[in-house]
Amino acid sequence: MKPCELENCEEKAVIKRGKDGRAVCKKCFIELFEQDVHDTIVKEKLFTRGDKVAIGASGGKDSTVLAYVVKTLNDKYDYGLNIFLLSIDEGIKGYRDDSLEAVEKNRIEYGLPLKIVSYEELYGWTMDKVVENIGKKNNCTYCGVFRRKALDRGAELIGANKLVTGHNADDMAETVLMNILRGDVARLGRCTNAITGDENELPRVKPLKFCFEKDIVFYARLQNLEYFYTECVYAPNSYRNFARNYIKQLERLQPRAILDLVHSGETVAIRKEASTQIQTNCTRCGYMSSQPICKACLLLEGLNTGNYQIGNSSKKKPREPTETNSVTGENPAPEKSTSGCGGQCACEAKGLSGLSI
Numbered sequence: 315m316k317p318c319e320l321e322n323c324e325e326k327a328v329i330k331r332g333k334d335g336r337a338v339c340k341k342c343f344i345e346l347f348e349q350d351v352h353d354t355i356v357k358e359k360l361f362t363r364g365d366k367v368a369i370g371a372s373g374g375k376d377s378t379v380l381a382y383v384v385k386t387l388n389d390k391y392d393y394g395l396n397i398f399l400l401s402i403d404e405g406i407k408g409y410r411d412d413s414l415e416a417v418e419k420n421r422i423e424y425g426l427p428l429k430i431v432s433y434e435e436l437y438g439w440t441m442d443k444v445v446e447n448i449g450k451k452n453n454c455t456y457c458g459v460f461r462r463k464a465l466d467r468g469a470e471l472i473g474a475n476k477l478v479t480g481h482n483a484d485d486m487a488e489t490v491l492m493n494i495l496r497g498d499v500a501r502l503g504r505c506t507n508a509i510t511g512d513e514n515e516l517p518r519v520k521p522l523k524f525c526f527e528k529d530i531v532f533y534a535r536l537q538n539l540e541y542f543y544t545e546c547v548y549a550p551n552s553y554r555n556f557a558r559n560y561i562k563q564l565e566r567l568q569p570r571a572i573l574d575l576v577h578s579g580e581t582v583a584i585r586k587e588a589s590t591q592i593q594t595n596c597t598r599c600g601y602m603s604s605q606p607i608c609k610a611c612l613l614l615e616g617l618n619t620g621n622y623q624i625g626n627s628s629k630k631k632p633r634e635p636t637e638t639n640s641v642t643g644e645n646p647a648p649e650k651s652t653s654g655c656g657g658q659c660a661c662e663a664k665g666l667s668g669l670s671i
């Protein structure tokens with residue numbers, strides 16, 4: 315084993331960092347990783363003393379590491395945060411029920427309060443029921459749209475003023491690439507922001523923005539963090555998966571490719587007309603929306619009436635108002651991106667999902 319590459323360290327190297335390729339010992343790896351997250355928090359001004367933050371906890375590696383690191387740094391640097399875990403139970407047997415067990419263990423181990431909000435209580439539908447009705451095609455669209463709103467609702471119930479998610483550098487690079495491939499200029503302009511959310515919206519912050527997925531997995535292993543690892547049972551091959559595989563190949567050739575892509579997204583300048591979306595409130599549920607009725611309410615209407623085209627139509631043609639819907643009759647443009655599906659399905663291709671949850 316080679317010695318740790320950090321100055322003044324005499325330990326043996328045990329890991330090669332994904333981010334910069336340096337071979338380091340366990341202690342230095344952990345310190346560098348935490349320092350990176352702390353730097354992002356400070357430079358991007360993610361938190362203010364007294365913030366009540368809801369950490370989106372799915373039980374997966376990213377959010378498990380996120381919760382652990384934010385808590386550790388809050389204690390170490392005295393950020394003055396009041397931290398809660400927030401889990402959304404989509405109602406997927408053999409997937410979310412298992413991952414919620416991991417969150418429950420984290421709750422006990424980290425001593426953080428946990429709030430679980432389910433699709434069933436919010437919408438009267440579980441994803442298992444949705445798939446039973448509509449099949450697997452497009453189901454990620456429902457899941458993503460419902461999750462975005464559920465996270466907001468959950469944060470509201472907790473009284474949180476910020477929502478914190480585990481999006482990492484690999485996620486961001488994939489998103490930049492997909493937005494370029496789709497020519498989605500508006501999303502390209504905001505997809506790498508460490509803080510997203512418009513006026514009147516709960517800010518969503520991403521402290522792991524510059525952390526490589528590889529390093530997140532190493533960190534979890536070195537700290538013996540328990541997390542759940544299984545793909546969603548309803549996630550088919552997706553556009554995002556292709557982007558992910560492509561980036562993994564690039565990373566093998568040139569690890570900096572991930573940061574370069576994130577940097578490209580950050581530096582791209584977008585004309586104001588292309589990047590702005592007028593926000594209003596859904597006339598049914600009051601949730602913020604770029605259309606008179608939010609995407610979640612439209613999808614629910616489709617589920618409840620058995621007309622699964624509602625909220626799903628990809629063609630921009632005028633939509634017939636329904637009995638319960640006295641809106642403009644316009645076919646709604648997709649809500650702002652919601653990577654609820656983790657970008658796992660065809661909703662990506664329609665621009666319904668992808669980046670910031």
Ligand SMILES: Nc1ncnc2c1ncn2[C@@H]1O[C@H](COP(=O)(O)OP(=O)(O)OP(=O)(O)O)[C@@H](O)[C@H]1O
Binds near residue numbers: 372374376377654655
């Ligand atoms: N069911 C959920 N409940 C709470 N938060 C969630 C949930 N699903 C996703 N999130 C939040 O959104 C982030 C990105 O979600 P995504 O689906 O891309 O998962 P991921 O990259 O596999 O992350 P993780 O490893 O944390 O599951 C997660 O890190 C987490 O903070």
